[in-house]
Amino acid sequence: MTTRDRLEAILAQLAARAGDERVFMKIYGESARAAADAADARVRASVSLGALDGAIVSIKDLLDVAGEPTLAGSLMRRDAAPAMEDALVVRRLRRAGAVIVGKTAMTEFAFTALGINPHYGTPGNAADPALIPGGSSSGAGVSAAEGTSDISIGSDTGGSVRVPAALNGVVGFKPTARRVPLDGAFPLAPSLDSLGPLARTVAQCIATDAVMAGKEAFAPAPLALTGLRIAVPRGRLMEGCDMIVAAAFDRSLARLAAAGAQIIDIAVDDLLAGMREATRAASIAAIEGAEIHADWLTTGAPTAVDRNVSGSLGRAMQVPAVTYIRTMRRRAELAAAMDARLSAVDFLVLPTTPIVAQPIAEMLADDMHADRTEGLLLRNTQVANQFDLCALSLPVPGNRLPVGLMLVGRHGHDRRVLAAGLAVEALLRDA
Structure with missing residues (x-):
């Protein structure tokens, strides 16, 4: 099937639900068709721009597209000045031959992990539209899972790529902060923000990460699992898991051990407590x-x-400026301590989220319940942002609702985490 054929099937699907579209904020039908035709012409000429040539990609509504205001999920931004040029990652994607199909929905200004937006509507979870999609990259998670894009680009400040990836059953990668340039991305917290892909396979995330980061193409072999030291952070990060998540996590650990990985426990609760104290204000x-x-x-x-x-x-x-400065100084100390502790292992492994997607109606009906749910959704993922690490969420097959398994690696070890992800993905898929 040609890229144009695949694009037309997606556009037809979106047109059929145009009266109640909540996954996409904007659809670029005309420019996407032109890009798809160009990709097909290159195929006929036996020319390729790389692994993303002809890939259909959606982008989060906080990335600039030349000539239009960047809404960032907010009504306030409708009258903002139009962007003068595309965000840098969007330019890189276009140069790599990606077909940008549209902008996906998000929570306002990328706050909150539930995926709810009271202004533009909330995308229903790809597994069950009555459930939350996760946020803040809500539309990105649903789009990647439902197939209205091959790859979705999201942002991750506390888990905003990995939470919707886990809740919708796709792969989500949060690179080390500053690996991918943020030029032209509406910020939430520049010290913590990362841009990363959501897709159905690790290989797609690897190809996308290389393009977004401006790196040479990276096609690694899956990392050998035999002898790999995989650490489980027993304690706070393993508390409160629901039965579906706990059972899926235990099965995953058993499969990793059977494949030759060394499963060991690691203590990080002291560092987590230090970060909680540092950010108490x-x-x-x-x-x-x-x-x-x-x-x-x-x-x-x-x-x-x-x-x-x-x-x-x-x-x-x-919050006074002095408090912020002290917080950031303490964060740097804690990040260094976490890096030293992780030097004894290859990766952390833990549930991406300790719970599965919850009903949207319950979140809207009870603010306290919604706050507790959001705290649980962010609890494990935010560790990678706070301690300046990289992390990959993988879907664990065979569950009634999607469950994510997260590999967390040291600062700058992105390619090693992705290579490990290839191996773990194959192990979980074949089990």
């Missing part, structure tokens, strides 16, 4: 986000902003 994401949105926060939060967003930012506005 407010999270780094909230403090840095408050600075980004300070202009409208100081004049009073507009009623058009999701109260869950404006409330968190407003509280963080009260």
Whole structure:
């Protein structure tokens, strides 16, 4: 099937639900057709731009596209000045032959992990539309899982790629911060933000990561599992897992052990407690986000902003600069301590999220329940952002609802994590 044929099938699917479209914020039908035709012409000429040539890609609604305002999931941004040029990663994707099909939905300003947006609607989970999609890259997770894109580009500040990947049953990769340039991406917290892919295979994430990072193409062999030291952070990060997640995690560990990996326990609760204490006044994401949105926060939060967003930012506005500076200094110390501890193992492995996707209606009906659910969804994923690590979420097959298994690697060990992901993906798929 040609790229144009595959694109037309996707566009027809989107057209059929145009009256209730919640996964995509914008669809680029005309430009996508032109890009697809160009990719097909290259195939006929036996020319290739690389692994992403002809791949159908969706991009999160916080990435700039020349000539239009970048909404970032907010009503406030509708009157923003149009972007002068595409975000750098979008330019790189286009140069690699990717077909940009559209912009996907997100939570407002990339806050919150549930995936709910009160302004533009909430995409239903790909496994069950009554369930939350996870956020903030909500549309990206659903698009990759339902097949309206081959690859979706999201952002991850506390888990916003990996949470929707886990809840929708796809692969999600959070690179080491600053590996992928953020130029032209609307920020949440620059110290923590990363841009990463969601897709149905690790190989697709590897190809996409290389293009986005401006690196040479990387086609590794799966990392040998025999003798690999895989550490389970027993303690806080393993608490509160629901039965589906716990059973899937235990099965995955058993398969890794049977394949020759060494499964060992590791203690990190002291470092987690240190980070909780360092961010007691407010999270780094909230403090840095408050600075980004300070202009409208100081004049009073507009009623058009999701109260869950404006409330968190407003509280963080009260944090003194000295507290933020001390928080970041302490974070650097804790990140160094975590790196030293992980030097004795190859990877951490843990459930991406300790719970599966929950009903949207329950989140809307009970704010306290929604807050608790969000805390659980972010608990494990945010470790990689806080301690400046890289992480890959893999779907664990054979469950009633999607479950994610997360490999966490040291700072800068992105390609090693991805090579390990190839091996673990094959192991879980073949089991």
